[in-house]
Amino acid sequence: MALLEVTNLKKSFQDTEVLKGINFSLEKGEVLAIIGSSGSGKTTLLRCLNFLETADSGSIQVEHYTIFGGEDKAAAAALRNPKQIRKNRLYFGLVFQSFHLFPQYTVLQNLTLSAYLKALKENKTLPRQERRTKAEIRSDLDQQAMELLARVGLSEKVSSYPCELSGGQQQRVAIARALMLTPDILCFDEPTSALDPELTKEVLGVIRSLKSSDTTMIVVTHEMDFARNVADKVIFMAHGIIEEEGTPEEVFDHPKSPILQSFISNT
Ligand SMILES: Nc1ncnc2c1ncn2[C@@H]1O[C@H](COP(=O)(O)OP(=O)(O)OP(=O)(O)O)[C@@H](O)[C@H]1O
Numbered sequence: 001m002a003l004l005e006v007t008n009l010k011k012s013f014q015d016t017e018v019l020k021g022i023n024f025s026l027e028k029g030e031v032l033a034i035i036g037s038s039g040s041g042k043t044t045l046l047r048c049l050n051f052l053e054t055a056d057s058g059s060i061q062v063e064h065y066t067i068f069g070g071e072d073k074a075a076a077a078a079l080r081n082p083k084q085i086r087k088n089r090l091y092f093g094l095v096f097q098s099f100h101l102f103p104q105y106t107v108l109q110n111l112t113l114s115a116y117l118k119a120l121k122e123n124k125t126l127p128r129q130e131r132r133t134k135a136e137i138r139s140d141l142d143q144q145a146m147e148l149l150a151r152v153g154l155s156e157k158v159s160s161y162p163c164e165l166s167g168g169q170q171q172r173v174a175i176a177r178a179l180m181l182t183p184d185i186l187c188f189d190e191p192t193s194a195l196d197p198e199l200t201k202e203v204l205g206v207i208r209s210l211k212s213s214d215t216t217m218i219v220v221t222h223e224m225d226f227a228r229n230v231a232d233k234v235i236f237m238a239h240g241i242i243e244e245e246g247t248p249e250e251v252f253d254h255p256k257s258p259i260l261q262s263f264i265s266n267t
Pocket residue numbers: 013018036037038039040041042043044045
């Protein structure tokens with residue numbers, strides 16, 4: 001079974017239907033690029049997957065778990081419980097266009113803060129004799145954070161504050177922070193659109209390197225070369241539906257839909 005299965009996902013804001021029934025699946029380790037013009041519903045889709053918005057209907061399954069919706073009405077209602085949503089949110093990580101780092105914390109603290117709260121919660125559920133001390137948890141997380149910072153090439157910035165970093169460095173910190181929570185699927189919403197071309201290259205390089213470590217990713221992007229070279233699958237969204245999907249070759253070299261043909265010739 002696919003790692004992620006999204007079925008007939010719908011979302012309206014007031015009387016505007018923004019997602020009109022989205023269906024796709026993703027295998028473990030795959031990279032999905034989502035392209036499409038402004039207002040087509042790309043961000044809304046990512047926000048629904050990350051439970052920042054609640055879809056109106058449809059279902060989301062990760063591995064064999066239904067984490068949203070589903071046939072069984074009582075089970076679907078139970079999934080809307082805030083505690084359950086907080087838990088299900090952890091299947092996904094989200095990296096935004098504008099980094100969203102905590103300005104008052106160092107790079108290391110940015111990485112470890114949410115992970116620490118998560119680890120404390122998990123620790124409480126263990127039998128007393130298996131629980132770790134707060135100091136042990138902190139030291140494990142600091143070590144994990146250092147490893148991730150090395151992976152994104154920022155070991156020397158561990159004690160810096162976000163304002164002391166370039167945009168590309170801030171985005172790499174945001175990526176490392178998302179990875180600290182070990183999501184099954186890491187989502188990016190136009191991760192480079194606030195960056196100049198040099199910094200864009202740097203951030204795309206990091207995302208590309210995650211692919212080789214088998215991270216499953218969904219990347220909303222305007223970087224067509226990146227989508228072509230890194231994605232296993234490309235989805236083209238238009239007006240709240242998946243207008244076309246396929247391999248990068250199919251979508252970029254042999255687009256069938258006239259809207260996609262015109263989108264590609266304009267980019
Ligand atoms: N919270 C909201 N309330 C009302 N309408 C919204 C809300 N969020 C999004 N929309 C509308 O939903 C539509 C899709 O928006 P969305 O942000 O998902 O598009 P997008 O594909 O990410 O566009 P872009 O490429 O510009 O980021 C737009 O028409 C937008 O105005």
